[in-house]
Amino acid sequence: MRRLTPGDVGWAVGQLARRRARLVPYAPLYWRPAHDADAAHRRFLAHVLGKGGGIGFRTDDALMIAAPGRGGGWTVDDAVVADGGWADTGQQLYNALSQETAGSSIRFVCPAPEPERSQFAEEQGLQLQTSWWQLTADQIRPSPDDGEHPRIHGAAASLVRAPQIYDPGGPILFVTNITNARQALPSARAEAERLGSPVIVVDQRPADKELGSLLDDAGFYRHCDFFAGTII
Numbered sequence: 001m002r003r004l005t006p007g008d009v010g011w012a013v014g015q016l017a018r019r020r021a022r023l024v025p026y027a028p029l030y031w032r033p034a035h036d037a038d039a040a041h042r043r044f045l046a047h048v049l050g051k052g053g054g055i056g057f058r059t060d061d062a063l064m065i066a067a068p069g070r071g072g073g074w075t076v077d078d079a080v081v082a083d084g085g086w087a088d089t090g091q092q093l094y095n096a097l098s099q100e101t102a103g104s105s106i107r108f109v110c111p112a113p114e115p116e117r118s119q120f121a122e123e124q125g126l127q128l129q130t131s132w133w134q135l136t137a138d139q140i141r142p143s144p145d146d147g148e149h150p151r152i153h154g155a156a157a158s159l160v161r162a163p164q165i166y167d168p169g170g171p172i173l174f175v176t177n178i179t180n181a182r183q184a185l186p187s188a189r190a191e192a193e194r195l196g197s198p199v200i201v202v203d204q205r206p207a208d209k210e211l212g213s214l215l216d217d218a219g220f221y222r223h224c225d226f227f228a229g230t231i232i
Contacts, residue, residue: 001057001058001059001092001093001096002057002058003055003056003057003058003096004049004055004056004057004058004063004065005049006046006049006050008049008056008058008063009042009045009046009049010042011058012045012056012058012063012065012078013038013041013042013045014038015061015062015063015080016041016063016078016080017033017037017038017041018080019080020033020037020165021033022113023111023113023114026111026112026113026223027134027223029136029168029169029198029199030134030162030166030168030172030199030201030223031166032166032167032168032169033165033166033167034164034165034166034167035167037165037166037167040164040165041165044164044165045065045078048065048067049065052067052068053068054066054067054068055074055097055100055101056078057093057096057097058093059089059092059093061080061082062080062081062082062085062089062090062093063078063079063080063093064076064078064079064080064081064090064093064094064096064097065077065078065079066097066101066106069105069106069107072104072105073104073105073106073107074097074101074104074105074106074107074231075106075107075108075109076097076106076107076108076109077109079093079117081093081116081117083116084116086116086117086119086120087120090117090120091120094120094124097231098231098232101231102231102232103230103231103232104230104231105228105229105230105231106126106228106229106230106231107129107226107227107228108121108124108126108226108227108228109224109225109226110224110225110226110227111223111224111225112221112222112223112224112225118225118227121227122227124229124232125229125230125232126227126228126229127227127228127229128206128225128226128227129205129206129226129227129228130203130204130205130206130225130226131203131204131206131212131222131224131225131226132201132202132203132204132222132223132224132225132226133201133202133204133212133215133220133221133222133223134199134200134201134202134220134221134223135189135199135200135202135218135219135220135221136198136199136200137173137189137192137193137197137198137199137200138189138193150173150188150191150195151191152175152184152187152188152191153180153183153184153187154178154179154180154181154182154183154184154187155175155176155177155178155179155180155181155183155184155187155188156175156176156177157173157174157175157176157188157191158173158174159171159172159173159174159195159197160172160173160174160201168198168199169198170196170197170198171195171196171197172197172198172199172200172201173188173191173192173195173197173199173200173201174201174203175188175200175201175202175203176202176203177203178202178208178211181210181211181214181215182214185202185214185215185218185220186218188200188202200220202215202220204222
């Protein structure tokens with residue numbers, strides 16, 4: 001176990017690329033790698049572990065990187081631990097991180113295809129903050145007006161660019177603050193088609209169980225959970 005340095009970036013990119021390849025079948029568009037995914041990821045990690053002020057730790061075959069979060073605290077997204085290894089190797093990595101960041105807030109990103117990772121987050125005392133559900137749009141007809149914004153009844157929405165390592169084929173239609181799901185979900189599908197968005201992502205808070213059921217009925221599926229809490 002040792003701290004990650006900028007000299008480890010190439011190794012880390014390779015480890016994370018192999019992990020990413022395992023996620024792609026679960027969300028073929030959302031997690032589709034860009035043609036220069038490795039180069040983009042290398043630039044990002046070099047910044048995070050350099051001037052970006054991030055912290056990372058590694059073993060021979062595992063790693064965990066905490067990037068400074070918006071508004072303070074830390075975000076753990078880039079992490080690789082072998083199946084069955086979160087209770088041991090994952091805990092060692094997290095303990096190393098906590099020794100330097102105890103008392104700080106943390107956001108821990110857990111893709112749905114990695115249930116051990118979510119279980120690990122819960123065991124650290126982190127709470128589920130929100131879940132993202134996605135749906136691939138039925139038909140794409142890009143709007144001729146690039147300046148248009150989403151107009152969805154019963155919710156707020158925005159067009160969001162995917163991180164540079166991914167290429168879903170267009171902007172993601174991100175839907176939040178749903179007040180009327182029966183209006184918002186069909187409206188989102190129509191807007192995705194109109195605006196040329198290949199993927200719709202809906203933000204669901206854990207207390208909103210009814211929204212989860214409606215999303216499932218509408219063909220959406222949960223692809224990522226976000227846990228949050230304090231590093232202890």
